[in-house]
Amino acid sequence: MVQNGRFKQPYLETTMSQKLVTSYDVAQLAGVSQPTVSRAFDPKGNINPATRERVLEAAKKLGYQPNAIARGLTTQRTDIVGIIMGNIARSLYYPKVLVEFARRLQAMGKQVLLFNTHETRPVDEIMPRIMSYQVDALVIASSTPGRELIDRFTSMGTPVILLNRTVQDTSANSVCSDNEAGGRLTADTLLDAGHQRLAFMAGVGVTATNELRQKGFTERLHERGVDDVMIAQGEYTYDSGFEAALRLLDRDDPPDSVFCAADIMALGTMDAARYKLGIKIPDEFSVIGYDDIPMARWPTYDLTTIRQSATVMVETAVSLLSAPKDKMITGEVILLPGELIRRGSAKL
Known part of the structure; x- marks a missing residue:
């Protein structure tokens, strides 16, 4: 007006x-x-x-x-870090990894953009969608990338970090739990405690974490004279651990101990043994997992496990992302040692 x-x-x-x-x-x-x-x-x-x-x-x-x-x-910088995770909804370990990444990156003024994909599907399938966001860096966890995806990003100056994954002959850096060493440590721990009939419960077979944990466990057993190692197939879920345990323990020569490739399967194994078959843990059957998820510490499980620290893993990855691009080393593989956490699920 x-x-x-x-x-x-x-x-x-x-x-x-x-x-x-x-x-x-x-x-x-x-x-x-x-x-x-x-x-x-x-x-x-x-x-x-x-x-x-x-x-x-x-x-x-x-x-x-x-x-x-x-x-x-x-600025030609989005301050967005893309994170690819496979089937995060059913994982009890990687949500903590995601929270740690978000907390640390936000403190640096960056934001996290999550891409969820099936852990057995090639990450390359969603590459066009990822590239459209022009992320400043890419972290790939619990998914298996191909060389093309990695090389495409690094050729544009976008660093790629693989978490608990390795891809040979690429420029991506990898930050991994020393899965093979963790398997060997578990084998020695069970043998030294007097266990004789040992089993390994595998996760998804195509993942490097599963393959290396199984390789370290079985090779160390063979080195110490144990050739007959029982293998049960799971899928990194509670239900698959429950069902795989029933198959193992229904054998004529059931194992006296099992090393599960992930804690979530170990929890299913314990419940199957105790509540379905009436087996006493650890007196009659020892269970060791891998991850040290929060539920492993619950009194009802008290799970002995190999801890891979999400905090340390994320700290290491973020330190790589923080390095100046002209000083960033490519193709580096950083192995973080696992820690045996002795609790009440294994007779050691």
């Missing part, structure tokens, strides 16, 4: 409230340049703390929020 050639105050207030506040408005109110405003909202920005506080106060007063998409166009 116009009165005597001037805007009435209510009209002015409405117009200002509808105007899109920009970084230039914040700069004007704070008495700084527009690039200074950009640096104030960048956790890594080189700016005097007092100046940053003044800019943030001006932004708050104006109701300004930086446009991440626009900033990405300017």
Whole structure:
């Protein structure tokens, strides 16, 4: 509304409230340049703390929020880290990994974009969708990537970190639990405790974690003179562990101990033995898992297991992502030792 050639105050207030506040408005109110405003909202920005506080106060007063998409166009950086995980909904270990990644990356001013895929399907199938988000880095966990996917990203200067996975002859860095060593440690632990009829409960066969845990366990048994190792097939689920345990324990020569490739299968194994077959754990049957998920510590399970620390694994991966691109080593494989956690499910 116009009165005597001037805007009435209510009209002015409405117009200002509808105007899109920009970084230039914040700069004007704070008495700084527009690039200074950009640096104030960048956790890594080189700016005097007092100046940053003044800019943030001006932004708050104006109701300004930086446009991440626009900033990405300017800086050629989205501050988004893509994370690919397979079947996360049924995992009890990888959700903790995801939470750790989100917490640490957000503290660095970055955001996590999750892509969920089936752990037995090639990650390459969703490559076009991933690339459309122009992520600054890619972490692949509990899924098996192909060389093409890795090489496509690294050729564009996008670092790729494999978590608990390795792919030969690629430029991706890998951060893994030393799965083979964990299998060997379990074999020695059970043999040293006097167990004689040992079994391995496998997870999904095509995964490197399963293959290496089985390889370390069975090879160490063979080295120590045990050639007859019982193998039961599971699928990294409670139900598959329950059913596989019934098959193992229904044999004419049932095992006196089992090493499960994942804790979740070990929990199913314990329940099948105790509540379906009336077998006493650990007096008549010992169970050892791998992961050390929270449920492993519950009194009803008290599961002996090989701990692979999600916190340490994520810390290591983030340190690789934080390295300057011109100093980043590619093709590195970092093996983190597992730790035997002795609880009440195994007679040791």
